[in-house]
């Protein structure tokens with residue numbers, strides 16, 4: 461009998477966590493169970509997930525940003541069904557298929573005028589790896605600079621550019637010559653660039669870990685310095701690219717023109733893994749510099765037709781539904797609705813980010829009584845407060861969010877870009893409710909403690925859900 465996925469899912473309903481415990485990552489199971497995030501999701505549509513009990517969850521994680529168009533967008537589904545039914549000659553390998561050409565053309569058209577060529581791969585980290593290799597080849601140098609709190613993926617090259625220790629432990633030695641500089645610090649950057657041996661400076665225009673934003677002045681200095689010292693400027697747009705900040709590329713906010721731009725996540729609407737490295741003619745042709753080097757950097761599944769179709773359909777929806785403008789407008793509405801909460805609640809210090817990448821920054825309150833409570837919470841674990849927001853948002857209001865980084869009291873919001881006023885209103889009312897309780901000192905801590913399986917976090921395990929993204 462033919463394989464029937466619906467039947468398989470029905471027959472094995474409820475076995476998720478047992479199977480993961482036995483055959484995949486049992487630590488993830490522990491984290492989810494400790495936080496009470498162990499739901500059996502059965503369906504996703506638009507901005508929402510549905511579990512086996514029929515409960516609906518507002519997804520402000522969007523698969524770490526892949527679901528810009530929400531889940532199950534009909535245009536993407538149709539395009540992919542059509543592509544399968546067309547029996548396209550996929551991955552012939554010794555071939556130049558049409559669809560990658562069309563998608564590359566579209567991406568180049570949306571990029572700044574210096575960007576001419578595209579390399580397709582399957583993920584964000586692969587895009588970073590390609591960027592490192594391309595920059596080394598183009599400059600003949602080896603060192604790569606990255607920022608503290610930077611995140612560019614978790615394979616060994618991109619891991620070397622990770623600005624946090626927690627991901628690196630036990631995996632070294634990593635890429636030699638990878639050097640960390642403080643995000644937003646022009647002088648520190650220049651003192652490294654001045655050595656004249658730096659191939660690339662790799663940075664996210666808005667950092668995912670902590671939702672850190674730098675000024676336009678900083679980015680323009682970065683570009684100026686990189687040009688002066690002949691270092692390539694690589695903008696990692698894997699998470700904040702594709703409209704999330706209210707412009708197609710986040711670096712457009714700062715009037716800069718990076719030599720290399722990486723994309724992934726939202727590019728294929730969450731259906732097919734894809735990554736893309738956009739670069740200048742000079743950089744690209746330094747890699748593919750002769751007929752012998754035609755395949756010097758490649759990957760089997762890069763340019764695969766389903767990813768290309770999903771990419772083209774995604775860009776089509778972006779244009780049809782004015783997704784970038786919509787994200788900007790919804791981002792402004794969200795920021796406007798959150799602003800009064802910063803006034804109202806002492807522990808909510810700021811809201812930062814751009815468009816629909818938002819960081820809720822929590823910190824020590826002014827008033828004494830609240831400070832005592834804050835200190836008690838933070839004494840249990842650094843940055844526990846942000847987890848105390850994420851957990852009741854999920855349990856009371858069925859909203860999925862995440863802590864932005866280890867040891868940082870920042871909650872990150874990455875809503876689908878199709879989110880609108882209804883989602884903004886629902887989220888802000890929920891946050892208001894959670895923060896009201898946190899400030900009143902009513903049952904929030906007790907509720908949190910009960911959910912945490914009593915003291916598991918205090919013992920130092922498992923860690924809060926900060927995730928890789």
Ligand SMILES: Cc1ncc(COP(=O)(O)O)c(C=O)c1O
Nearest residue numbers: 583584585611612613698699929
């Ligand atoms: C800015 C950035 N770069 C690179 C990556 C790595 O992407 P992937 O998980 O697809 O390897 C991520 C993933 O979260 C990211 O946020």
